[in-house]
Amino acid sequence: MKRIFLVLLTIGLFAACKSKKPAGRGSGEPLTFEDFQALFTPGALPYKLNSDSLMLKVPDSLALDTSGLKFLTDTLSKGDFAKGERVKYYPLHKVKGSQVDYFTVKASSRNKSVGYLCFLDKKGKYLNRISAATTGNSDGSVTSVNIDTKNVVKITNETKLSGGKTALKEDFYMVNPDGTTTLIMTNSNGPTNAGQIFNPIDTLPRKHKFSGDYMSGDLSIISIRDGSDPKTFLFFISFSKDNGNCKGELSGKGTYIAGNRGEFKDKESSCGLMFQFSSGRVTMKEIGGCGAYRGIKCFFEGSYVKKAEKKKKKA
Structure with missing residues (x-):
């Protein structure tokens, strides 16, 4: 009887483990x-x-x-x-x-x-x-x-x-x-219409003297907006060169380092940019490898002219 009980108990445990x-x-x-x-x-x-x-x-x-x-x-x-x-x-x-x-x-x-x-x-x-x-x-x-x-x-x-x-x-x-x-x-690789660039920071404040949109042709823009303090700025860059065969796009937070200069260093890569501001113009230069954000045959560089802001109509 004891032996039969042990056999039944063993079968029951095996079935439970199998179904678990x-x-x-x-x-x-x-x-x-x-x-x-x-x-x-x-x-x-x-x-x-x-x-x-x-x-x-x-x-x-x-x-x-x-x-x-x-x-x-x-x-x-x-x-x-x-x-x-x-x-x-x-x-x-x-x-x-x-x-x-x-x-x-x-x-x-x-x-x-x-x-x-x-x-x-x-x-x-x-x-x-x-x-x-x-x-x-x-x-x-x-x-x-x-x-x-x-x-x-x-x-x-x-x-x-x-x-x-x-x-x-x-x-x-x-x-x-x-x-x-x-x-x-x-x-x-879809068609691009001249003058149509989506700027994700377009509506942000632009009270700083260097804030604004800087253009190079119809399809290249450096957009600068106010940062959280006077020493920082937000930027969005989009450019198209060689008839659209080489493009680049990057956004981030930069720092004003001295006088009329600004700098950006990417935390995720070696990418770095230098901005040189002057009267109505900004010159950009790539100071690190930014290949993850652009085509292999072009760079984040060049001189961009500040776009005049539309005057608000008086109420």
Whole structure:
């Protein structure tokens, strides 16, 4: 009798162990951050996630529970799927970065898949996420993401055109320690109209004597705006040379160092710029390797003329 009891107990324990699911896989057990990390495949920089990767079939047994999403907030896929649409989430990769760590999560419905790039601080706290890759957008384009060894995040939108042509738009971002992102450059092979430059700092204050917009032709601008104190300034640079075959774009925070000079040093790379201000003009010179923000055959350099401000009409 004792022997039969031991046999039954052994069978029961074996069945229980066999049916037990890991935390985060439908077990209903609380998921620690260590458990959460263990669900992701380790990756390394440079890292890429594209539509082809999202199309690969992932077993449903690898889907995350709701408990697995508490580290990412319940708004992970908000706005990307229709209300009431059934969405499953799959852990993809974890990659260590310089300022933050990266986790990629795949969200899939019957109609499409979206890849999210999530930012976590070094202590494992969720900071932010961006939609970084898709199998298809409403405009017919697909999106992919690349993170290079300098932690620059590139989001690429690709649209198939008639005649076998493809339109590409590439946005380059810097990820800040708090999980926010800063657009540092945009590349596009689409048509550009003269005089049309999107200036992200256009509406900021320009009370300092050197603040304003400096132009070189219709497609090159150095925009200077007031900083948080008299010793600093904000800038946005966009230039197009050689009939649009060489472009560059960069924004950041500079420092006035002496008299009529200003300087910028990029914290993420060796890129540096020197600004020399004079009456109605600014001359720019590259003092470090800024290849991540421009074409390989052109530089951040040249003389730009200050654009006259439109006088406000008296009320």
